[in-house]
Amino acid sequence: MVHADGNTSTALLYDGMTRTNESADIESTCVHLHDPAYPFEVTLCFRTHHDEDVVEQWVEIRHQEPGPVTLGRMASTSLLLTTNVYLTHFFGDWAKEMLNPITEKITQAQKCWIQNWVCARTSFAIRLSSSR
DSSP: OBBSSOOEEEEEEEEEEEEEEEESSSSEEEEEEEEESEEEEEEEEEEEEEEGTEEEEEOOOOOOOOEOOOOOOOOOOOOOOOSSEEEEOOOOOOOTTSOOOOOOOOSSOOOOOOOOOOOOOOOOOEESSSSO
């Protein structure tokens, strides 16, 4: 990232966390971070759907610098999962994306899902559960 003044240093410090029950099934958790040297804030957001065993995650980035900032590359977050967690995902060509579900146990390793929007013809949906 490049700040409005051209500096490429960013240090994010923990500000706090908010937790909200959106419904009986849905809970949102937001972790708030800020850069002490710049008016730059990042919020890591998680939404859990307990009945469906689904976790959503996204990042919100805000700045109030006097000029534009450039975000060249961004990594969001990682989930630390307990043992005996299974991943169900789907893949396929156009109009056949959801025909072939695959369920596999998540082993101890870092998992990365990447979709190349330019070349790939695959789609996927992810469901995490503690049992098959």
